[in-house]
Amino acid sequence: MATAKKQTRSRPETIARRREILRAATDIFGSKGSVNGTLTDIADQVGMTHAGILHHFGSKDLLLMEVLTYRDESDVDHLEEKHIPTGIEFFRHLVRTAFSNAQRAGLVQLYAVLSAESVTDDHAARDYFVDRYRNLRQEAIESFELLCAQREVEAPDTVAHAAAAILAVMDGLQIQWLLDPENLLLGEASEFAIEAIVSAVVNPQPSPLREPALETSAE
Amino acid sequence: MATAKKQTRSRPETIARRREILRAATDIFGSKGSVNGTLTDIADQVGMTHAGILHHFGSKDLLLMEVLTYRDESDVDHLEEKHIPTGIEFFRHLVRTAFSNAQRAGLVQLYAVLSAESVTDDHAARDYFVDRYRNLRQEAIESFELLCAQREVEAPDTVAHAAAAILAVMDGLQIQWLLDPENLLLGEASEFAIEAIVSAVVNPQPSPLREPALETSAE
DNA sequence: GAAAACTTACTGACAAGCCGGTAACCTTTC
DNA sequence: GAAAGGTTACCGGCTTGTCAGTAAGTTTTC
Numbered sequence: 252m253a254t255a256k257k258q259t260r261s262r263p264e265t266i267a268r269r270r271e272i273l274r275a276a277t278d279i280f281g282s283k284g285s286v287n288g289t290l291t292d293i294a295d296q297v298g299m300t301h302a303g304i305l306h307h308f309g310s311k312d313l314l315l316m317e318v319l320t321y322r323d324e325s326d327v328d329h330l331e332e333k334h335i336p337t338g339i340e341f342f343r344h345l346v347r348t349a350f351s352n353a354q355r356a357g358l359v360q361l362y363a364v365l366s367a368e369s370v371t372d373d374h375a376a377r378d379y380f381v382d383r384y385r386n387l388r389q390e391a392i393e394s395f396e397l398l399c400a401q402r403e404v405e406a407p408d409t410v411a412h413a414a415a416a417i418l419a420v421m422d423g424l425q426i427q428w429l430l431d432p433e434n435l436l437l438g439e440a441s442e443f444a445i446e447a448i449v450s451a452v453v454n455p456q457p458s459p460l461r462e463p464a465l466e467t468s469a470e
Numbered sequence: 471m472a473t474a475k476k477q478t479r480s481r482p483e484t485i486a487r488r489r490e491i492l493r494a495a496t497d498i499f500g501s502k503g504s505v506n507g508t509l510t511d512i513a514d515q516v517g518m519t520h521a522g523i524l525h526h527f528g529s530k531d532l533l534l535m536e537v538l539t540y541r542d543e544s545d546v547d548h549l550e551e552k553h554i555p556t557g558i559e560f561f562r563h564l565v566r567t568a569f570s571n572a573q574r575a576g577l578v579q580l581y582a583v584l585s586a587e588s589v590t591d592d593h594a595a596r597d598y599f600v601d602r603y604r605n606l607r608q609e610a611i612e613s614f615e616l617l618c619a620q621r622e623v624e625a626p627d628t629v630a631h632a633a634a635a636i637l638a639v640m641d642g643l644q645i646q647w648l649l650d651p652e653n654l655l656l657g658e659a660s661e662f663a664i665e666a667i668v669s670a671v672v673n674p675q676p677s678p679l680r681e682p683a684l685e686t687s688a689e
Numbered sequence: 690g691a692a693a694a695c696t697t698a699c700t701g702a703c704a705a706g707c708c709g710g711t712a713a714c715c716t717t718t719c
Numbered sequence: 720g721a722a723a724g725g726t727t728a729c730c731g732g733c734t735t736g737t738c739a740g741t742a743a744g745t746t747t748t749c
Binding site: 690691692693694695696697698699700701702703704705706707708709710711712713714715716717718719 | 720721722723724725726727728729730731732733734735736737738739740741742743744745746747748749
């Protein structure tokens with residue numbers, strides 16, 4: 252069953268054209284969601300018809316998946332980092348990303364909307380996001396473990412929670428920031444939260460929630 | 471211009487019928503999103519036609535808004551708490567909510583999907599979520615301030631970040647949990663994160679991210 | 690207290706619009 | 720001249736919302 256792809260070469264400018272479409276799709280899916288955003292919306296933005304888009308990408312779902320992987324690539328470029336670091340540098344990298352995201356509302360919105368959309372039944376990007384979070388959590392866990400080893404403390408069993416929490420807080424802050432940019436500093440709030448969580452792993456304090464409640468009358 | 475409404479009362483069972491519809495709508499909007507979930511889906515689930523739903527609620531958008539406010543009411547009932555507490559109890563309340571949410575995937579999904587959907591242009595529920603987050607952040611800020619006052623420390627200027635971060639981490643963990651329930655304990659992870667953030671406010675530690683990096687070779 | 694007058698709670702059919710996808714057909718470029 | 724890069728035209732399907740009509744319930748009237 253040789254899937255002998257004909258693989259006839261495309262014209263030189265078509266790569267640029269595809270990139271143009273991907274950028275437009277990022278825009279549209281970001282601002283309207285992947286369900287509400289239509290092929291015609293995207294086509295209008297690059298000055299062609301929706302059939303032209305389908306010629307390039309086959310179907311809407313395939314276009315969506317390419318948008319997601321395309322952003323992953325251009326994302327690493329953006330911060331001019333060769334590869335994602337580990338250890339303490341991983342968390343510094345997250346903080347830098349948060350500050351940088353405050354300048355890229357379109358991309359942030361794309362991911363915020365799509366990741367939430369993807370939890371719905373049979374969403375095209377569901378597998379993509381399941382994998383993405385698994386990988387990111389794993390990287391965070393490894394960074395925590397490295398961090399603990401460097402400090403010669405045993406990695407607590409909270410690292411799994413902390414890894415999920417760090418990603419969660421970044422996503423959640425993005426949504427609040429998108430809804431109400433005047434009332435939230437994305438970079439600063441992310442930095443604060445990341446520091447708090449890292450600190451709780453490497454330097455655990457007694458839980459303030461378990462203390463006996465201080466009476467207001469005890470003043 | 472007296473719009474003298476005759477206002478004959480609705481039939482006794484119609485209140486129960488509306489509630490039935492609201493519950494079905496919660497289900498459908500939760501599992502498919504408010505864009506993908508249709509009036510016919512909801513109608514099927516309660517055994518009527520989509521026109522019947524429109525008779526009760528006027529339009530899809532109005533139904534959506536009623537779903538959101540309906541859940542807010544039934545939510546307080548659920549935890550059997552008279553009103554939301556302040557101070558340390560506010561944060562304990564959030565932890566209880568997180569544990570309780572692990573039993574209510576449908577409702578969690580409704581909010582996760584809709585809050586992210588709402589950041590898209592002209593979404594019906596956008597104002598609802600902007601207000602909701604503003605109010606919740608305010609409650610969190612006041613609880614932090616009360617907490618600091620009780621400990622006779624000055625409330626740091628990080629409380630605003632912390633307030634946003636606590637809500638954010640709860641939302642973000644919900645999405646990861648919905649995508650991959652086997653790999654995430656919603657209650658435990660939320661508790662860990664909330665403790666970490668509260669601790670960072672009332673008992674700030676030096677930032678682990680600002681330390682001079684420990685060399686791995688210094689082992 | 691029963692008939693008349695009126696409402697409510699629907700149903701079924703349909704209008705209008707939009708969506709993704711396909712097919713057939715030009716046109717530009719290698 | 721053949722393939723790539725499009726366009727135009729169109730289809731089938733699905734969605735929200737409207738509307739007329741009907742059965743059942745409620746209120747009013749005598």
